[in-house]
Amino acid sequence: MLKQRIITAAIMIPIVIATIFLLETLWFSVLVAIFVAIGAWEWAGLCKPSKKYQYTYSLMSLLILVGLYSVSDSKLYENVIFSGVIYWIIAVFLIFSYQNRCKLLPKSSLILLAMGFFLLIPMWVSLTVLKSFPENGASLIMFLMLLIWGADTAAYFVGKKWGKRQLASQVSPRKTWEGSVGGIIAGIIIALAYVIVSDQTLNKGVTLIGLSILTVSISIIGDLMESMVKREANIKDSGSILPGHGGVMDRIDSLTSAAPVFVFGIVNLGIGI
Numbered sequence: 436m437l438k439q440r441i442i443t444a445a446i447m448i449p450i451v452i453a454t455i456f457l458l459e460t461l462w463f464s465v466l467v468a469i470f471v472a473i474g475a476w477e478w479a480g481l482c483k484p485s486k487k488y489q490y491t492y493s494l495m496s497l498l499i500l501v502g503l504y505s506v507s508d509s510k511l512y513e514n515v516i517f518s519g520v521i522y523w524i525i526a527v528f529l530i531f532s533y534q535n536r537c538k539l540l541p542k543s544s545l546i547l548l549a550m551g552f553f554l555l556i557p558m559w560v561s562l563t564v565l566k567s568f569p570e571n572g573a574s575l576i577m578f579l580m581l582l583i584w585g586a587d588t589a590a591y592f593v594g595k596k597w598g599k600r601q602l603a604s605q606v607s608p609r610k611t612w613e614g615s616v617g618g619i620i621a622g623i624i625i626a627l628a629y630v631i632v633s634d635q636t637l638n639k640g641v642t643l644i645g646l647s648i649l650t651v652s653i654s655i656i657g658d659l660m661e662s663m664v665k666r667e668a669n670i671k672d673s674g675s676i677l678p679g680h681g682g683v684m685d686r687i688d689s690l691t692s693a694a695p696v697f698v699f700g701i702v703n704l705g706i707g708i
Contacts, residue, residue, distance in 0.1 A: 456573045464563045468500045470683055471555045477673040477684045478551040481664050482544045500559055512560050519557025519695030526660050533663050534603045554691040561694035578629050579697050583689050585625045586618035586651040593617025607662040615655055622651035639706045646700040650693045657692030
């Protein structure tokens with residue numbers, strides 16, 4: 436399994452990096468939209484409607500993205516990103532309740548499908564907004580990706596080596612507090628490196644490191660949220676399109692939560708721009 440993960444990552448990471456730096460905003464947004472459509476298909480599968488509704492849900496997601504890009508209204512984008520931030524605050528309470536055996540996660544497939552829009556649409560808008568920054572949009576997206584990849588990798592290996600205390604045993608038994616702390620420390624190191632390389636002022640640098648800690652922490656919530664839904668659906672992986680990694684949702688679950696929070700902070704705190 437680890438070998439498959441490494442091989443798939445070795446293939447995908449250069450493609451992602453090339454996409455971030457070489458594509459213009461339009462084509463970058465189109466490519467991310469394709470991943471959103473696949474993610475929507477997989478999310479619908481977790482909600483257990485019929486195949487017909489999976490197609491419809493995926494198509495609806497794409498149509499929403501097309502509409503948003505066509506309008507291209509900055510205020511609308513801000514509201515969508517803000518809705519994503521609010522959603523993830525609510526998700527913290529859903530996960531907390533699930534862990535404490537007071538399951539507030541909706542059982543209705545329709546409600547779960549609606550929740551999927553709040554996972555996927557704000558993520559797409561957030562990445563599109565970042566990419567549109569004329570001077571450093573690509574570097575900020577790359578920084579966000581490095582935060583998530585670095586934290587996820589560190590959490591995996593630290594948790595495997597030293598993990599003893601479960602983070603959320605009812606949601607995802609393999610995740611540990613030690614692994615999570617390892618991921619946050621990795622995020623701090625990556626943020627510090629970015630601050631130095633990008634020559635940030637002291638105030639902006641400290642703020643960016645703080646935002647990075649929050650971003651990594653909320654990325655863990657994104658992972659737990661998908662794990663909770665998969666547990667309720669009794670499904671191990673959201674899909675099988677990525678050997679060793681499962682489905683697209685299994686790879687972007689952390690990004691769905693991290694991107695809106697990160698971009699909301701970047702825009703409203705005025706850092707990195």
